[in-house]
Amino acid sequence: MITHDDIWEEARVSALHNLQLLDTPAEARFDRVVQLARTIFQVPIALVSLVDSDRQWFKAHCGLEARQTPRKVSFCNHAIKTPSQIFIVENALEDPRFCDNPLVLGPPDIRFYAGAVLSTIDGFPIGTLCIIDTKPRIFDENDQTKLREMAGFISAELIMTPETEAGRQLARVTSGLDPVTSLYDSDSFKRQLANLREVMDTNSQFNLIAIQLPFLFSLKQRFNVQTADLVLIELCSRIQKELAAYGYVAGRIGPDTLAFLISGGTAVEEGLMDLINEKLLDPVSTSTGQIAPKARVELFEYHPYHQDANDLMLMVDKVFSQSEETYSSLPASLQVHSALKLARTLEQAMAEGQIKMYYQPKVCIETDRVRGFEALIRWWDEDGSPIPPPATIQAAEDSGLLEELTLWTLKETMGALHRWVERFSPPEPFSVAVNIPPRFIQSEQFVDTAIDLRERYELPFGYLEFEILENRLINDDPITIRNIDRLVEAGIDLAVDDFGTGYGSLTYLSKLPLKTLKIDRSFIKTLSGDPTSDFLTRSVIGMALNADLNAVAEGVETLEQLTLLKEMGCQIAQGFLYAPAVSEEVATTFLEHGIQPGAETS
Structure with missing residues (x-):
């Protein structure tokens, strides 16, 4: 006799098969979420599991090599029967439903499981976003809310299949094209x-x-x-x-x-x-x-x-x-020669004071108090026209002066920071960040010089910060790790710039003694208009708060962005809404009088 449950199960499996996701290649849109889940919840395994008629198949898997297991031993099979709730097993060895399960008694040695159900647009529960640990643990309401939100993101992605034009385009996007x-x-x-x-x-x-x-x-x-x-x-x-x-x-x-x-x-x-x-x-x-x-x-x-x-x-x-005339009057084929000319004049520009340090404020979202600055290079040519900062860096590269320019940047910034500390004694947390090319962190000589300079300028511990791009961090190099540890021990903190763009590094951030995560401006730019940006921004902020790190949002330009960031728990904002990079003199007035979002600066 065919029961209602049989009919429902047949319809559920049919809905899953209609998505045409089973046995398909990995996709970044799902892989990124399981990587985030694994990092946020600090678990060894995170999966997007699709429950078929006789198996569970993993569309995305992080920390587990297997691509599928039999449905009869699946924890997710239990989870889809209660789609409105997070299915939680705090200790599988003490749960009569799972104490003799081969996935508990053998690899992957499941003790803790939490699964949030994934549903089709018609409401059929087809699988879960689940996390697994090899030791028992408690999963509180806050944790459940986070997992449910992440599962909602996956469910929204599930309807974007190759059967739709949007799905075809998304498939191209997630393949990197x-x-x-x-x-x-x-x-x-x-x-x-x-x-x-x-x-x-x-x-x-x-x-x-x-x-x-x-x-x-x-x-x-x-x-x-x-x-x-x-x-x-x-x-x-x-x-x-x-x-x-x-x-x-x-x-x-x-x-x-x-x-x-x-x-x-x-x-x-x-x-x-x-x-x-x-x-x-x-x-x-x-x-x-x-x-x-x-x-x-x-x-x-x-x-x-x-x-x-x-x-x-x-x-x-x-x-x-910039307009073509502003940048250069040369034809395109001569732009290279223009760059080479910059390289030849860089040393002279440094000597004649054409290059200066400017400082963009980092502001506490809650209090509007200046919490520090990012130090940025500015170069004007002989007729007063600005030279783009990336052109300055390339000129330093081409002329072999990058290390000299970086050390000059450090000295100028430390001098300004010393004067601010003496005049205002800004309370912690306060820091001035300097962008450091990652390869210099690999140099023991450069690190020795940086430590000596901090001592010479008598800077308090934690007031100077080195910013490094996330996708250039070298986490498995013992020299780099040792140098980073030395810098932190000497009172120089480490910040990761453009965080959120290099997903592969999420799993190793715990290895580095970080102080600050700077959220990539591309996410901030599309806040409220792009669910993916909202989700990733919220996730990064939550990750920072859980790890006791500062979360800094770069590129904040509107009050709407600021309001959303405040709701998400972000602590610090940096961007044109407060001020562009300004001279030391103007930056000093910010420390003296404060700064309001949207205020005019000069």
């Missing part, structure tokens, strides 16, 4: 650049051809998104044909920006840049008629062994954010 052009997306392109450091020798050089297509936005407004996308695809195809003989890595690094990395030094084949410009300006035929593109092309050098990929991308952003 731009859904329109099939080039690398911005993050994946940067990873490709960074990976070159691992395989190229110290003298390897590349050229980056960056192309901005500002007309795409007006094209979308005038016609539609589809027309703009078709034009973009045609232009990509033209460029790829011209570069086919070179070999290249290509990415869409912004809504209207493309990048093509080709091998070679400063010498680009004569005529190539002109040819690319010509191909970009040829009209494109569409159903709406002939479209006349408008493009801007710039050329940059990239030295993967000596240069940070993020710095290169920042330089591209800075150049394209």
Whole structure:
């Protein structure tokens, strides 16, 4: 006799199969969440488990090699029977339902289990987001709320299947490809650049051809998104044909920006840049008629062994954010020579005081009290025009002056901090952060010098902070770990910049004596408009608070962002809503009089 339960189970399994997720490759959109869950709850195993008719299969698994287990021994099989509750087993050895379970008596030696049910859009419970520990533990209401929120995120992702256009695009996105052009997306392109450091020798050089297509936005407004996308695809195809003989890595690094990395030094084949410009300006035929593109092309050098990929991308952003006349009157093919000129004049600029340190305030969200600053380099050329900071860093790289510039930065910043401490005795927590190239943390000589400078300037412990980009942390290098420990013991704290972009490092952050996590500005920019950004931002803040770390949100520009961050428990904000980077004199007035969000600064 067929029962109601049989009918319901058949419908549930059918709903699972309709998602077409079983036995599919891993996807970053799910893997990231289990990595976060494992880190947030400090457990060895986190899974996205889909309960099939006779098995449970893991769409995402962290800390467990198996991809599936029989359903009859599955904890998740019990969880889906109570979909409105978190299913919790605090000690499996003492639970009569599981005390003789082979997953308890043998590997993975389950003692603790908590599972939040994943449901389809029709409400069928098809699996769980679950966490597992090898020792008993308590799972309180706060923990249950966090797990439930994370499961809700997974459930929302489940409906984005390859059966829908949105699902197809999402599949492309999570594979690291731009859904329109099939080039690398911005993050994946940067990873490709960074990976070159691992395989190229110290003298390897590349050229980056960056192309901005500002007309795409007006094209979308005038016609539609589809027309703009078709034009973009045609232009990509033209460029790829011209570069086919070179070999290249290509990415869409912004809504209207493309990048093509080709091998070679400063010498680009004569005529190539002109040819690319010509191909970009040829009209494109569409159903709406002939479209006349408008493009801007710039050329940059990239030295993967000596240069940070993020710095290169920042330089591209800075150049394209200014008018072409403001940046340079040179044609694109001569931009390299402009960069080399900067390198030659850097030493003179340092000696003549054309380079100065500016300070962007970090402000307590709750009290509006200044909690410190980030020290940033500013360089003006002879006619008073600003030189983009990434160009300054590249010039230092190209001229071999990066270490000298970094030490100069430290001395200037420590001098300002010493004066602030003497005048105001700012109460803790207070710190001034300096960006340090990660490779210098590997240098015992540099660390010795930094420690000596802190002592010479008589700075209190914890008032100076070194910022390092998350995706450049080297956690398994014993020299780096030892140097970091030495810095912390000497009173110099460590901050991780752009946290949230390098998911692979989430599992090792506990190994480093961190003081501060700085949330990547890309998440802050899309707060309230992107559920993924909201979720990741909330998760990072929770992670910081649970680990007794400072959570600093970078790039805060609106009161709406500030309100959301306050609700999420973030402690410190940094961004134009408070102030841009300012001179030491103006920064001193902030310490003396405070600063309000949205106040005008000079």
